[in-house]
Amino acid sequence: MIPDQISDALAQGTGDPKDGVGLCLSGGGYRAMLFHVGSLWRLAELDALRDLTRISSVSGGSITAGVLALAWPKLLAEGLPAFIRDVAGPVRKLASVTIDERAILGGIVLPGSISAYVARAYAKHLFGDATLQHLPEEPRFIFNATNLETGSLFRFTRREIRDWRVGRIPAPEVKLADAVAASSAFPPILSPFILDVAPGDFDDPLPGELSADAFRSDISLTDGGVYDNLGLQQVWGRCRTVLVSDAGGHIADDPSPPGDWARQSTRVLEVIDQQVRNLRMIQVVGSLKEKKRLGAFWSVRTDIADYTLADALACPVEETTRLAAVPTRLRRLEARQQERLINWGYAVADAGIRRYWQPQAAIPAGFPYPEAGIG
Numbered sequence: 001m002i003p004d005q006i007s008d009a010l011a012q013g014t015g016d017p018k019d020g021v022g023l024c025l026s027g028g029g030y031r032a033m034l035f036h037v038g039s040l041w042r043l044a045e046l047d048a049l050r051d052l053t054r055i056s057s058v059s060g061g062s063i064t065a066g067v068l069a070l071a072w073p074k075l076l077a078e079g080l081p082a083f084i085r086d087v088a089g090p091v092r093k094l095a096s097v098t099i100d101e102r103a104i105l106g107g108i109v110l111p112g113s114i115s116a117y118v119a120r121a122y123a124k125h126l127f128g129d130a131t132l133q134h135l136p137e138e139p140r141f142i143f144n145a146t147n148l149e150t151g152s153l154f155r156f157t158r159r160e161i162r163d164w165r166v167g168r169i170p171a172p173e174v175k176l177a178d179a180v181a182a183s184s185a186f187p188p189i190l191s192p193f194i195l196d197v198a199p200g201d202f203d204d205p206l207p208g209e210l211s212a213d214a215f216r217s218d219i220s221l222t223d224g225g226v227y228d229n230l231g232l233q234q235v236w237g238r239c240r241t242v243l244v245s246d247a248g249g250h251i252a253d254d255p256s257p258p259g260d261w262a263r264q265s266t267r268v269l270e271v272i273d274q275q276v277r278n279l280r281m282i283q284v285v286g287s288l289k290e291k292k293r294l295g296a297f298w299s300v301r302t303d304i305a306d307y308t309l310a311d312a313l314a315c316p317v318e319e320t321t322r323l324a325a326v327p328t329r330l331r332r333l334e335a336r337q338q339e340r341l342i343n344w345g346y347a348v349a350d351a352g353i354r355r356y357w358q359p360q361a362a363i364p365a366g367f368p369y370p371e372a373g374i375g
Contacts, residue, residue, distance in 0.1 A: 020053035022235030027059025027225040032247035038345025058224030062183035099330040115193035119181035144224035298352035319375030339372035
C-alpha cells in the first residue's frame with residue numbers, strides 16, 4: 001500500500017488510534033448548523049473545546065466549523081462569552097438569510113456555477129477573504145467534500161488539501177468560503193463545486209496516484225456527506241475519544257413509493273444514505289457501550305430519555321421530532337426556531353456527554369435560550 005492508502009485505511013479504523021479527542025459535525029443544512037451551535041455551546045460551557053485535537057465536518061456542519069475555526073483564538077482567551085458573540089451570533093445571522101433559492105437564481109442568471117454563488121454568500125456573511133491559512137494550527141479543522149471524479153473523500157485543512165487518489169496541495173491558499181461551499185454542495189441542486197486548481201499546485205505524484213492533468217485541475221466536488229455523512233472517517237482512526245453530533249435527515253416512511261424512474265431514483269439514494277448513516281451510528285454507539293472507545297454520540301433524532309439521566313433537560317420527544325423534521329435547506333429560519341434548534345443541540349449533547357464521556361460534569365442550569373424552550 002502506498003502512504004496515502006495507509007492513511008486512508010487508518011482513517012477507517014484499521015489502525016491503532018492516538019490519544020486525541022475528535023469532534024464530528026454532520027450535515028443537514030441550517031438545521032445542522034444551528035443544532036451544532038447548541039452542541040458546541042455545551043462543550044464551551046464545560047471548557048471542553050480546548051481538549052479537541054481534530055474537528056471533522058461535512059455539509060451544514062462545515063458552516064459552523066468554519067465560524068468556530070476563525071473564532072478559535074478568542075474562544076481560548078475569553079471562553080463562553082466569545083462563543084456566544086463570535087460563533088452563535090454570526091451563525092444565527094446567516095440562518096436569517098435564504099441562500100439556496102437565491103443561489104439557484106443567481107447561478108442561472110450570473111456567470112459561474114450555483115455552488116460558486118453559495119461560496120460568495122458564505123464569504124459575504126461569514127468568512128470574508130479568509131483562507132485555509134487563517135485556520136488555527138491546533139486543533140486540526142478538516143472540511144470534507146466528495147470528489148466526483150474519483151469517488152473519494154476530498155479534504156481541506158490548513159496543512160493540505162488532499163484526495164488520496166489524486167495527491168496533495170501543501171499549504172493551500174484556498175478561500176475558507178470555497179472549502180465550506182464544496183463541503184456543503186448538496187446534490188443535485190447546489191452541486192458540483194468546481195475547485196479552481198492547477199496541476200502545478202500539487203506535489204509530484206506518488207506511485208499509484210492519478211497524475212493526469214485532467215484530474216489535477218478544475219476538480220468537481222460535491223457534498224462531503226455523499227462519502228461520509230457524519231464526518232467520522234477523519235477522526236475514527238486517529239482519536240481514542242470520539243464525539244459525534246449528528247443532525248442528519250431521516251427518510252420518511254412511504255406506503256406507496258414512486259414508480260417513475262426519477263422519483264424512484266431519489267428514493268433509492270435516500271435509502272442508501274440512511275443505511276450508511278445507520279451503520280456508522282451503530283459503529284460509534286456500539287464501541288462506546290463496549291468501552292472500546294471513549295466519547296459520546298448524540299443525534300437530532302434521539303429521544304433524550306434513552307440516556308436514562310434523571311436530571312437531563314426536559315425535551316419532549318414530540319417536540320424534538322418536529323425539530324428533527326426541519327428541512328435540509330439553506331433557507332431562512334425564524335428566530336424562535338433557531339433558538340429551539342440550538343437549545344435541542346445543547347440539551348442532547350449534555351445528555352450524551354454526561355452519560356458516556358464526563359459523568360462528573362456539572363448539571364446545566366437551563367437552556368441557552370430559556371424562553372424559547374424546545375417547542
